[in-house]
Amino acid sequence: MEFDLSTLGIVFALLGAVSAALMAGIGSAIGVGLAGQAAAGVVTEDPGLFGKSLILQLLPGTQGIYGLLIGFITLTQIGILGGDPNISFQKGLLYFVACLPMAFVGLTSARWQARASVASLGLLAKKPDQFGKAMIFPAMVETYAVLALLISILSIFSIGGLDI
Amino acid sequence: MAVLVMKRINIYALKSNRKKILEALQLKGAVQLKSEQLDMKNFAKTDTSSAMATFEKNAQVNQSAVDELDKLVEPPKVFLSMFAGKEPVSAEGYNRVAEKAADVTQSAYKLTAAAKRITDNEADITRLETQIAALEPWAALDVPMRMLATKSTSIYIGSFPEELTESDTKQRLAEAFPEGDAIDVEVISAMKMQTNVFIVASAKYGPKLEAALRSLGFAYPPSPPKIPPKEQIKTLEGRIDELKAEIASSEKEIKSYSAMRADFLLTHDYFLTRAEKYNALGELWQSRHVFVISGYIPEIDSENVRKVLEAEFEAFVELEDVAENEDAPVKLKNGGFSAPVESVVEAYSLPGKGEIDPSKVMSIFYYVLFGIMLADAAYGLLMTVACAVLLKIFPHMSSNMRRAVRMFRNCGISTIFWGAMFGSYFGDAIPIVAETFFNTQLSIPPLWFNPLDRPMQLLVFSLLVGIIHIFTGLTMKLYTLVKQKQYKDILYDVIFWYMLVGGLIVAFISTSMFTSMTQITISLPPIVTTICLAAAGVGAVGIIATAGRESRNPGKRILKGLYGLYNLSGYLSDILSYSRLLALGLAASVISSVFNQMGAMFGGGVVGAIAFAIVFLIGHTLNIAINILGSYVHTNRLQFVEFFGKFYEGGGNKFEPFSEKTKYYNFTEEK
Secondary structure (H helix, E strand, O other): OOOOHHHHHHHHHHHHHHHHHHHHHHHHHHHHHHHHHHHHHHHHHOHHHHHHHHHHHHHHHHHHHHHHHHHHHHHHHOOOOOOOOOOOHHHHHHHHHHHHHHHHHHHHHHHHHHHHHHHHHHHHHHOHHHHHHHHHHHHHHHHHHHHHHHHHHHHHHHHOOOOO | OOEOOEEEEEEEEEHHHHHHHHHHHHHHOOOEEOOOOOOOOOOEOOOOHHHHHHHHHHHHHHHHHHHHHHHHOOOOOOOOHHHOOOEEEOHHHHHHHHHHHHHHHHHHHHHHHHHHHHHHHHHHHHHHHHHHHHHHHHOOOOOOOOOOEOOOEEEEEEEEOOOOOHHHHHHHHHHHOOOOOOEEEEEEEEEOOEEEEEEEEEHHHOHHHHHHHHHOOOEOOOOOOOOOHHHHHHHHHHHHHHHHHHHHHHHHHHHHOHHHHHHHHHHHHHHHHHHHHHHHHOOOEEOOOEEEEEEEEEHHHHHHHHHHHHHHHOOEEEEEEOOOOOOOOEOEOOOOOOHHHHHHHHHHOEOOOOOOOOHHHHHHHHHHHHHHHHOOHHHHHHHHHHHHHHHHHOOOOOHHHHHHHHHHHHHHHHHHHHHHHHOOEOOEHHHHHHHHHHOOOOOOOOOOOOOOOOHHHHHHHHHHHHHHHHHHHHHHHHHHHHHOOOHHHHHHHHHHHHHHHHHHHHHHHOOHHHHHHHOOOOOOOHHHHHHHHHHHHHHHHHHHHHOOOOOOOHHHHHHHHHHHHHHHHHHHHHHHHOHHHHHHHHHHHHHHHHHHHHHHOOOOHHHHHHHHHHHHHHHHHHHHHHHHHHHHHHHHHHHHHHHHHHHOOOOEOEOOOOOOOOOOEEEOOOO
8 A cells, every 4th residue: 555645634633632631631640649649648637628628639630621622622623523534634733733732731730730739738738728829829830721722722723724 | 899997996894894795795796806005003914814724625625525425426417517507506595505514514524534444445455455465375385484493393484586396496405405305395386486385394404404595596475474374364355354344334424425415515615705705804904993995896886886885884985096007907898799709808818008898899800700711501500509509508607608609609690691691501412412312403502602613702802801800900009099199109000001001902903913813803093093002102101211210210210110111011911811711611611512422422212311311410510510610710810810910919917806716606695
């Protein structure tokens, strides 16, 4: 069989979809795990802080969901989840590139957000009434995951309309 | 927007009314005590710390009694107890508690003593069990382990640190002590790392044999009992049984108090209240017949309190304005719409001196921003209903919890509105169900537009909301400055920024770049654009000229002014930050679509319907939880960083009145 470059479009597109879910998921798994260890420590001291600790633990978990989201809309756009999977090589590469912000920023921001969460859990343990402030520090990191999500979403939605 | 005006209150009264006045104040909970240094002869404070310590100890005993009781008797479970709050107790009920307090505390002491016996006995049992475990290898020995010798024989009872058989032992002994021909070795038991032996030998060998045994690692058992091990084990077991019986009877005794659980809790709160009262008592300046209390009171409560105290307790009450340089505590008061977000303001910081209460303005944006981020009518309905039900079934919910639940209820209503605007009901559940199970096309069209089809439009809308939010923040700054009568700063810090940011935005939306990005054409007459650019220019020059106005050195001033202008990038990033409204809104609706489609993959029919129901339930529960959390966190962030950053610093101290700091019940004035 002769090698036809244009058949690789779908491969790259899927590579993009999967890496968004994969890397952001890895980041969140690490992040939630890290924050969970600290949260368990806080709850040993004061079981009443379970609810608040849980929220701080879950904060680095959103990147994984954003990754899933990007992965899923890419899958529907490229026709793997029903539809026409014939997309050009250029489009496939475009989808791949569009997924990269979410993949990389998701991975990194989840890990760093987890560190902020761990520090905030320390704050919570010492001053449980300062929960509102404790929550904001990790949420700051999440901004960049949200921005990456935005760029990935806008790119993916726009690629479909391109005539290439 | 109201920060309540505080008054300084001074109460002068006869000492004979001291108790009643303090009780009345405590019940009202309207005054935060703060006594000034009183430089007058004959007036002194009383040391009440020992009485307070007694009351706190009594409260503690009642608390531990309940803790111990709950270990044995399952406490009555209240569904969703975190919402339940404190049950009210009437004045009459309070008197009954006060009467019984000594008896109840007596019982609490007995209960905790029984609990202490149980822990002591349990520790003893563990100790005895360890002893038994150490004796067990010796059980086969039928003489006391301390038997040392007879007239003509020496007896060695002990162990080698390895596992040996009888012949092994004999052989080794023969090697180590060749002259020993009258030695009998009996292995009592052998296990890994230990062989217990009974050795009888002729007394003539004396210490030489012992030295040989030691060279083989022989050791005497630590603290051997006087009687044979088997009997000792029996004695110990008997002792354990006694202890266990004691534990059982103690447990029975504890359980017999189970009907008093509520009494313990009431008494606990009663003593806490009294401790608090004695704490206040220690703050009073007292002479032989008169005492003085001072503190802060919200102006709206002051007249009422004055009347009650003067009419009923012959007190003289003096109310004065808080001094200019004094940091009065802060209490916020808002209507039902805005009061729920007070806790969010409090989580940031209460308004500092001269600042306004941002709750009212913030509450509008809070609900709107939350609604846009969650934006699903069905989710909103669930939230609203759940919160309304909670408010209904838990009338005694604590005020903080009530504020939080009301806030989420209001956010839920806003979510319903935005969900309907964007046509999201459990995501796209309606069309999917219609198509999968009924083979029809059915959907509720969005009232405005579907963000999945036109994300750019939602992005523009999000940024517009952001611009309005930020400009409102600037307006709040203006309002604060007007209140503080710093009129020049209004021009420098607010008007110039209005001109610069506003002018640039209007100029930007008429460019072709904006049109090509958003597909929205807004054609403004060129003169408008020119005016806007001119305004922006004036604003920029004004900021360069005034942002560094604290410096006297003109060069430094210009440099600081330029740095001030650099803040423009801050405005840009603040506005772009509102793109999260789009991102989170899309995330919520796309994830719900993911679950709907996963559910629909099983096809139609009964099996499909059951599978769909399961996926739907799990998926949407997860999505709703994650997205409420996300919307809450990011709404807070937008308020704290983008909005408060423009005008609000905070730093006020919370108004903490002298009141009943109870844990389980709420003592009220009602008869």
